Amino acid sequence: MQGAEALLMRTPARLRATARAMGALLLFSLVCTIGSAACSEGGTDAAARAVAPSQPATAEARSSAASAADARPADTAATAAPLEATAAPHASADSLFSRPVVIGASASDGFGLSVREHGAKPGDGVSVSLADIFRVGRHSRPTVEGYASSMAFVNPGPILSGEMDRALRRSPSIVIGIDYLFWYVYGTKDASGAPMRTAEERLANLDRGLAQLDRALSRGIPVIVGDIPDMKAAIGKMLSRAQVPDPATLDAVNARIRGWAQSRPGARVFGLHESVSSITTNGSLRAGGTEWSVDDHGPLLLRDELHPSFPGLVAVASSVVESAATLLPPESRTAFEASFDLDPMLVRRRLLDENVRGSGEARSRTVDEP
Numbered sequence: 001m002q003g004a005e006a007l008l009m010r011t012p013a014r015l016r017a018t019a020r021a022m023g024a025l026l027l028f029s030l031v032c033t034i035g036s037a038a039c040s041e042g043g044t045d046a047a048a049r050a051v052a053p054s055q056p057a058t059a060e061a062r063s064s065a066a067s068a069a070d071a072r073p074a075d076t077a078a079t080a081a082p083l084e085a086t087a088a089p090h091a092s093a094d095s096l097f098s099r100p101v102v103i104g105a106s107a108s109d110g111f112g113l114s115v116r117e118h119g120a121k122p123g124d125g126v127s128v129s130l131a132d133i134f135r136v137g138r139h140s141r142p143t144v145e146g147y148a149s150s151m152a153f154v155n156p157g158p159i160l161s162g163e164m165d166r167a168l169r170r171s172p173s174i175v176i177g178i179d180y181l182f183w184y185v186y187g188t189k190d191a192s193g194a195p196m197r198t199a200e201e202r203l204a205n206l207d208r209g210l211a212q213l214d215r216a217l218s219r220g221i222p223v224i225v226g227d228i229p230d231m232k233a234a235i236g237k238m239l240s241r242a243q244v245p246d247p248a249t250l251d252a253v254n255a256r257i258r259g260w261a262q263s264r265p266g267a268r269v270f271g272l273h274e275s276v277s278s279i280t281t282n283g284s285l286r287a288g289g290t291e292w293s294v295d296d297h298g299p300l301l302l303r304d305e306l307h308p309s310f311p312g313l314v315a316v317a318s319s320v321v322e323s324a325a326t327l328l329p330p331e332s333r334t335a336f337e338a339s340f341d342l343d344p345m346l347v348r349r350r351l352l353d354e355n356v357r358g359s360g361e362a363r364s365r366t367v368d369e370p
Contacts, residue, residue, distance in 0.1 A: 157192060174223070190208070220266070228253050229272045230250055
């Protein structure tokens with residue numbers, strides 16, 4: 001590991017947490033600056049709550065220097081035209097998750113999340129990303145490449161296309177992007193930097209994001225991507241009103257994503273919209289054969305109402321595993337799902353034990369390597 005991430009890993013845990021907390025506050029400041037002044041009322045309090053959420057977690061806003069350095073300009077002419085060749089279902093439960101790569105934005109990057117021992121100081125937490133959860137949650141402990149960036153909103157086109165560049169260089173067995181398309185639809189600027197306000201502009205920008213996913217599918221690499229959730233509850237906290245599409249636009253966007261996936265055998269759509277709606281309406285989520293509720297697992301969203309909590313992100317991982325299983329022949333699906341153990345307490349324990357052993361090399365990689 002090199003650069004800022006490697007430096008953080010060599011820094012005492014308390015100082016690492018302080019740096020990440022400062023990063024979280026900087027991230028909130030940038031959102032407000034780029035979005036609008038709508039973040040002002042109640043916004044600072046929300047940012048502080050994200051830095052110190054109620055569950056045993058501390059702030060995590062990973063460095064995206066590698067993403068920015070490697071990012072390439074978005075293809076403004078890209079469209080989501082049908083592919084001549086797409087990924088076929090995998091024949092092996094082992095091969096499907098042999099080299100997984102996670103791309104996307106702050107939810108996948110584990111913004112605001114860490115785990116710590118009971119009684120430990122907040123600065124002694126261990127950061128958590130979706131890639132980490134997949135790695136320690138599977139019995140075989142695969143190497144999971146994590147390229148998701150909490151800073152994707154700053155310049156989504158180059159950063160997100162750069163993530164795909166790095167993913168493809170790894171020849172992944174599967175690409176997972178639960179929030180990869182989020183900033184192709186939310187925000188006020190499209191992938192080329194032009195203003196984005198109308199439904200037509202957001203749909204056109206979505207096509208650019210789908211074209212990036214087609215780069216993987218055209219190489220025979222299956223893709224699991226999330227649809228677009230309704231995050232209006234985060235207005236005034238982490239989002240401005242101008243950044244949030246209206247309900248009709250969201251419906252049109254998600255219909256286009258579903259239509260895109262239907263013509264691509266290697267694509268699966270993770271129902272992020274439905275999951276968030278269930279959490280905000282019912283306080284619960286059905287995932288991985290388990291009913292995840294506030295009563296049993298604690299809040300599934302952070303107080304900023306934009307990012308998943310630690311149990312919320314584990315629940316997302318469980319749903320992704322269910323989606324991935326459908327890429328396999330029916331006779332292989334049960335064994336594949338059984339190869340994961342995504343209980344939040346077990347995942348937390350494994351992450352903490354790994355940190356005690358100092359197994360930094362085994363952690364999911366989140367930056368480029370030579």
